[in-house]
Amino acid sequence: MNDWAANLEAWDKQYVWHPFTQMKAYRGEKPLIIERGEGSYLYDVEGNKYLDGYSSLWVNVHGHSHPKLNAALTEQAKKIAHSTLLGAANVPSILLAKKLVEITPEGLNKVFYSDSGSTSVEIALKMAYQYWKLKDPVRYAAKNKFISLDEAYHGDTIGSVSVGGMDTFHKIFKPLLFERLAVPAPYTYRMTEDNDEEMCRKTCLQALEQLLQERHAEIAGLIIEPLVQGAAGMITAPGGFLRGVRELCTKYNVLLIADEVAVGFGRTGTLFACEQENVTPDFLCVAKGLTAGYLPLAATLTCEEVFEAFLGEPEEVRTFFHGHTYTGNQLACAVALKNIELLEQDALIAFLPEKIAFLEQRLAAFRDLPYVGDVRQRGMMAGIELVTDKESKATFPAHEQVEHRVILHARRHGAIIRPLGPVIVLMPILSMSIDELSSLLDITYDAVRSVTEQAYIK
Numbered sequence: 001m002n003d004w005a006a007n008l009e010a011w012d013k014q015y016v017w018h019p020f021t022q023m024k025a026y027r028g029e030k031p032l033i034i035e036r037g038e039g040s041y042l043y044d045v046e047g048n049k050y051l052d053g054y055s056s057l058w059v060n061v062h063g064h065s066h067p068k069l070n071a072a073l074t075e076q077a078k079k080i081a082h083s084t085l086l087g088a089a090n091v092p093s094i095l096l097a098k099k100l101v102e103i104t105p106e107g108l109n110k111v112f113y114s115d116s117g118s119t120s121v122e123i124a125l126k127m128a129y130q131y132w133k134l135k136d137p138v139r140y141a142a143k144n145k146f147i148s149l150d151e152a153y154h155g156d157t158i159g160s161v162s163v164g165g166m167d168t169f170h171k172i173f174k175p176l177l178f179e180r181l182a183v184p185a186p187y188t189y190r191m192t193e194d195n196d197e198e199m200c201r202k203t204c205l206q207a208l209e210q211l212l213q214e215r216h217a218e219i220a221g222l223i224i225e226p227l228v229q230g231a232a233g234m235i236t237a238p239g240g241f242l243r244g245v246r247e248l249c250t251k252y253n254v255l256l257i258a259d260e261v262a263v264g265f266g267r268t269g270t271l272f273a274c275e276q277e278n279v280t281p282d283f284l285c286v287a288k289g290l291t292a293g294y295l296p297l298a299a300t301l302t303c304e305e306v307f308e309a310f311l312g313e314p315e316e317v318r319t320f321f322h323g324h325t326y327t328g329n330q331l332a333c334a335v336a337l338k339n340i341e342l343l344e345q346d347a348l349i350a351f352l353p354e355k356i357a358f359l360e361q362r363l364a365a366f367r368d369l370p371y372v373g374d375v376r377q378r379g380m381m382a383g384i385e386l387v388t389d390k391e392s393k394a395t396f397p398a399h400e401q402v403e404h405r406v407i408l409h410a411r412r413h414g415a416i417i418r419p420l421g422p423v424i425v426l427m428p429i430l431s432m433s434i435d436e437l438s439s440l441l442d443i444t445y446d447a448v449r450s451v452t453e454q455a456y457i458k
Helices: 003-015 067-079 091-103 117-135 158-162 167-176 197-218 241-251 273-277 304-309 330-345 352-368 402-412 434-455
Strands: 034-038 041-044 049-052 108-114 145-149 180-183 219-224 255-259 283-286 298-303 372-378 381-386 418-420 423-426
Touching (some): 091 298, 108 304, 117 255, 145 197, 158 167, 241 255, 352 434, 402 418, 402 423
Parallel strands (some): 145 180
Antiparallel strands (some): 283 298, 372 381
16 A cells, blocks of 8 residues: 555544444445546556446446546536526526426426435425415415335435434434324335235235325325335335326325435436336436436426415515525536436437346346345346345344445455445446446355355354
8 A cells, every 4th residue: 555545544534424334343444445437447546446336326327537527517617617596597507407307207397406315305395395385274284294105215304314214324313303104115025925016016005095095184295216215225116006106196185206316317227217107296306317426416396386386476475495505506517418418319228228138137146145035126226135044034133244244345356336234236337338237246246145155154
C-alpha cells in the first residue's frame, strides 16, 4: 500500500461515518476506497479492478465515466451550475419535466423535483394528504392514514420511514413516526410452502381489500414498490398483484403511490415497472437511475386532478409548501436528459431481454447449492436467499456474518456486491456485457458456495 492510500484509509476511519454500516466492525476491516470508474468496472486507490455488481447502489445505467454524460455535465457547467426553482424556472428542468411526462405512464403530467428517493416519497405523501384536505376538508377530514406493505422500504426521512415496514431499520424511530396501516407483502417463498404464487397473490389482495372495506374513509393513499421490494431482499410480486392493487385503490377511492426509485429506468426489463401490468398510479416517484448515477436528483409525478386541487387565490393558502434548495438543479437535469436520450438512441431497453434471459439461466445453478433457499429475479434485479436448511428455511445466525463474508470473498476475486439481510443482491449495470455478466455470476457463485459450505462444515 502506498502512503497516499494508507493516509486515506486512516482518515476514512477517523472522520467518515458511513451509512447503513456498523462502524465498529468497519473500523476493524480494510476499507474499499474507490478512486475511479470506467464502464462496468470500479478501481480502488491501490489500482485493483472490480465489476460493479450492484450498479453503485442501483443507480448506474450506462457505465461509469460515460463520455456523452460527461460532456452533458461539462457543457451545462459552462452555462450555470444552479439557480433556484422557487418562483423561477430554468431550461434543463423544463425540458426534463416535459420528457418525463412523455415517457412515464399516461396521465402523469406534473413534475415536482427533489434530490433523493426518500424526498420524492415524502413529497408524494404530503401531496396526497393535502389533496384530500383541499378537495373537501369536511367530507375527507378522516383521510389521514397510509397503507404500505410488510417489509416496505421507502427511504430514510421521517415521512418515508413512517410508511416503512422493516423493523431492523425503522423500529427504533417508532415514537417519531405517524401511524401506518400494514398489509402482507407478496413474499411467496416465506408465505407458502411450495412457492405458490397464485395463492400468495390472492391472500395478499384479499387482506388488502378487507382493510380497505373497513377503513377506506381513513386512508389517504397506498404506497408500493411495483413488482420488486428491493431493500426487503428482492421480493418479487406475483403476476397480477400490482394490477390488483391498482383496481382496489380505484374501487375504494384511495390514491396509489408507485415508488419506482429502485425499479425505474429499465431495472425490471421495461422503462418503468408499472408498464408491465398497464398501471397508471396517482403518484410516481423516481430517482436513482434518473441521472444514470451522476448526480442526486428525484422527481414526483402526479396527475392533473391532484395538481388542480392546489390552485387558488393567495388568500386561500392552497400552495404546496415544500421545497429543496437544489430542486431542479441544472447540472442534474442536464445529465438526466442525456441519460434518457441515450436510453432511446442506444435502444438499451430493447437489448435487455437477452441479458435477462442469460441472468435467469445462470441463476438457476444457484438453486442447487445446499445453502441457497430461494433465487428471485425480475429483469436485471436478483436476490439469492441464504438458509441453513432448505426445509426449515432458517437463516444463518447474525453473529456468523455469513452474508458479509460472501461479499468480502467476491471482492477479493474482483466483484462488488452487497447483501440485504440473508439475501445476496445482484443489480448489474444495464449496459454490462454478457461476458461481464458471466464473470460477475462466476465470482458470486464461487463466493456463495465457498463461504456457506465452509460455514456449515460439521
